[in-house]
Amino acid sequence: MDESNKHGNPVRAAFQKLLQNKLATVCFVVLILEILLVALAPFIAPYGYEEQDPAHALAPGFWAQWTAVTDPEDPEYNARDQYVPGHILGTDQYGRDTLSRLLYGGRISLMVGFVSTAMGLVAGVICGLLAGYYKRLDNPIMRVMDLLFTFPGILLAMLIIAMLGVNTFNAMLAISIWSIPSFARMVRGKVLQVKEEDYIMATRSLGAQDSRIIFVHILKNCLPVIIVIATMRMATSIISISTLSYLGMGVTPPMPEWGGMIAIGKQYLWDRPSLIFIPGIAVMITVICFNILGDKLRDILDPSLRD
Template sequence: MTMAETVALTSIKKEKKKEKTFIVITKRLLKNKLAVAGLIIIALQIAMAIFAPFITFHDPVKQNLNLSELPMFSENHWLGTDNYGRDVWSRIVYGARISLIVGIVAVTLGLIGGVILGMLGGYYKKLDGLIMRIVDLLFSFPGILLAMLIIAILGTSLINVAIAISIWSIPTCARIVRGSVLSIKEKEYIMAMKSLGASDLRIMFKHILPNAFAPIIVFATMRMATAILSTASLSYLGLGAQPPTPEWGAMISQGQAFMWTSPHLTIIPGIAIMLTVFAFNVVGDGLRDAIDPNMDIQ
């Protein structure tokens, strides 16, 4: 059998194994009750974000001081209103859209930067030392303080929050990808591709990266929880969403002055943050358990 035939046969076997592995991982994940509950919560959040105009009946930023601080289950305002008379339900629903968008953008940018640095560091020994020192430098800053520093330089806005969180995500992602690349690049089929004259870019992004997806997916899922919580924290501190943007952290900040008279202004967005972070964390844990390499795939 020629070298080309060996590589082709190996590729076919890999594809079949990937398909079988995906089915097994899905079955394992669905057996995890907490992960299933998390998936349901995430699905509901996404549905809220997409269909926000159809499931709300009030403008989330429109003020009506005659209806300020209405309690929960009031007529036409079932979650009440805030101190400016804005409907809390509408602000929670549109806040889900903001949190998910900022989280997705931040995690995506972090993955792009982390994957590129991790791939280069893991594949090229000459670049590994330099890249890992840059990663170590980023690790030397506490994450939230690094994000605050970046926002202080760039200015307060949700776009800058997403950029700050993405930069914060890069070093962890780079470390994860580098570890996978160091392991995968020594496999026989990678050596075979090199002997056939395949370019480094082709090997890295067509043969190594797809086999490193499992830890990347787990990282991305759990990082979404961190990104959403960080967005809320920065907005609470006044460094993210600015009034009257309906963002959960900003809602908590604005509502804490009315904690004794209208506690729902703080409790409801707090519950929204808690449920969303919980959902992404348990799904991430479930994925990690489902793709545990120590578990035999039948």
């Protein structure tokens, strides 16, 4: 009988223990709220992400109510510094609402993060399972993974996009290919350990097929490792799509994306720094939350750190 069956569902137990940590709970709640907000963007965003209001271009956000000179008679009064009701976070150079674009941009950033991580996870886990279980496949598979590791991640993604063309799908594909070696290496190491367990040998001696041993018994015991890597990889994927969009190789305008919003905002750094700070803070909060969750899950699921 395998270890996971003796002690119940390890994933559920890890989740319950995770929620006992205040910092991890806060990060989990923040991410859930963020996902709900961006998922409901078409219903809660005050404007469409392409809707323009040229008369109020580069308008400041709500903070201008307290920082700007509001008296038209004052020599320092500037009409462009006045808060425009309805644009809580201000507008960009075309008069597009920053809050609306932030919500829609979050949909793209999180979608690319989830999809690219999932694509890399599936391919990497399969490669890791096969390499760890079959000795004859170990060397060729891991040499390919080593080859991918020789390229700096973002440069590999840029190379793939340069060959395939600039669009959102190719960006997701490039990030997923970059993710495969990390999943494969970690899963392979776990498989090499698990396949020597007594219950695996007993299952094999009873005549179980390799596919059942790999994808039922071994995979189930690799889930904790996979969950930890996937959680931390989400943060990397979000940074990657933001970086690619910032460089003009990710999500193509006018579709908003946090990195692309930063790229546009840098032209108005001294006039409207909020155009950089707002999407930058969104990226920072999201990445920090995923990293903290991954770090706490690693502490919980690492056998050497269990109670």
